[in-house]
Amino acid sequence: MQEKGKIRLGISIGDLNGIGCEVVLRTFEDVRMLDFCTPIIFASNKTISNQKSALGIEINYNGIQEPAKALDGKVNVINVWREALVPEFGTPTPESGSFAIQSLKAAVTALKNDEIDLLITAPINKNNIQAEDFKFPGHTDYLAQELEGESLMFMVSDGLRIGLLTDHVAVKDVAAAITPKLIRSKITTMEKSLKMDFGIRKPKIALLGINPHSGDNGVIGKEDDEILKPVIKEMIEKGHLVFGPYSADSFFGSDNYKQFDAILAAYHDQGLIPFKTLSFGKGVNFTAGLNKVRTSPDHGTAYEIAGKGIADHSSFKEAVFAGLNIFKNRLEYKELTSDILKKQKLKR
Template structure:
């Protein structure tokens, strides 16, 4: 645990035929990263050895059988499997999906048992991970089942933070999925996360409309007037600084997003297209609202460049730093909540 050393940062290796292993190794090829955390990779000695040879890395690591045995100052590899997976860079295979899930399950188990402090997940393929014992569209849904809390997909880069009302939901099902209860839950989750994870005392949150032009007063759809607006009014009366709904087509281009601490988009592409346009390569996917910290890079498996040494590890590195910072922010927040006098003293000093 972190109390007895550096933050133990667990890493699920992702799809072995994608760029996951490459961005992990590139990140920790810089030995200075070991000053910030103790990396614990869930894979196997043979797998990491073959990957680093294929990709041309000169990296030493410490093989262990359980995360609790990780050593500070070293790259630790938990041996999740004994066999040697066949690597076919650029090709999503059932085998690469199987090992991606084995790595993820082992890492989440260690996270739940406090053998690691935070988790950073390398990219998986949503198709080849499907199995009899794993029927989830992605990391977020699985983590929501395994960890306590109300999960929120939260894309973060510098001062830009975009959360989603609905994430992996078909567009045809979006409007029906957005209920007053869901909106209340997501506003509460994003507000709590901004306070606890990012240190923002009075967060301002903007909601984007469900329909084009937020429905144009019911001409293009009634969901914004009948579902979003009443809940925004209700939550505002309860003390939340929440505003909208704003027309999504001009919200980012006009720089209006800079006036808010976070934006809550109605559905996946409405939020992620502008987010990735503004911050690609620097963005981080953070699963807010859970009792444990999980981040990931804002890109996928990138099969087209896998095995070629061309992958940019910037986003994965940002995910590592963000996981560390959020973990520290949560500890500080807990201390302030537990010790109101300290909180009062800090306010007087500021």
């Protein structure tokens, strides 16, 4: 982190034919946002100028060549490329996918080099990003490779936090992918994140069952009894507040989720359907467990409304505030644990 000045917020621009650029620019069209951070958009001056004109957005920006040149109180745009891509709103193209990945790679490099403090990613398309040097189903998998730590896809909002045991895995492969080692790893990562990133001293975590009704004692499936329950019992015996498995169909409708600090879902839709139903527009996708902070809005490219100037930027704005809060919480946690270690050494 920079010793002086505001937190430097890196932004990868996403698919330029979707709503990514619009929600980014709409967020910082409100100049009050510049009181909280210094945004650095990884794209190009020409790209931002074209998007501004097409969308009718009034925003001034500062063109720079490297993060160190970013100015506080300004929206800064790094020239990652020189080409002037004219947006084809609503249409995923190889070009828009290529620019999305160029932006992401440049932003992640800056993040790894501590040239920016955290990263907010605008939505990409999982199909047109595929290339010889990029074969990932999404941001999370790429970041897990590039950054240190054990990643956890963690959907968060004010009153709800849902993590995933398996994220971008086909439903037919879910049960085989869930192992005792994976469960322990995800629980540990979630617990650490709740302490370090959200300031919860003794997190209480619920696990959702893999099968309907958590297997009904083996009638519908044995995975819950043979894989989930033994690990939960083991974690409880070690002092962790981990409970379940709970039947996913009634867990949210009964408001049972409100009794826990976070929920660990077995697979993607089991966790994201209730999350987006309860928090859409206010939810944030946070990649927990890594040595750097990355958040994103809880929506995709929304090609159907791209270029119409009607995209809701609320979730991207929430992603900015969530990222800033998590970054600050980590600094405080680091200082606190450092002080505790110093006191322990003095007592010896």
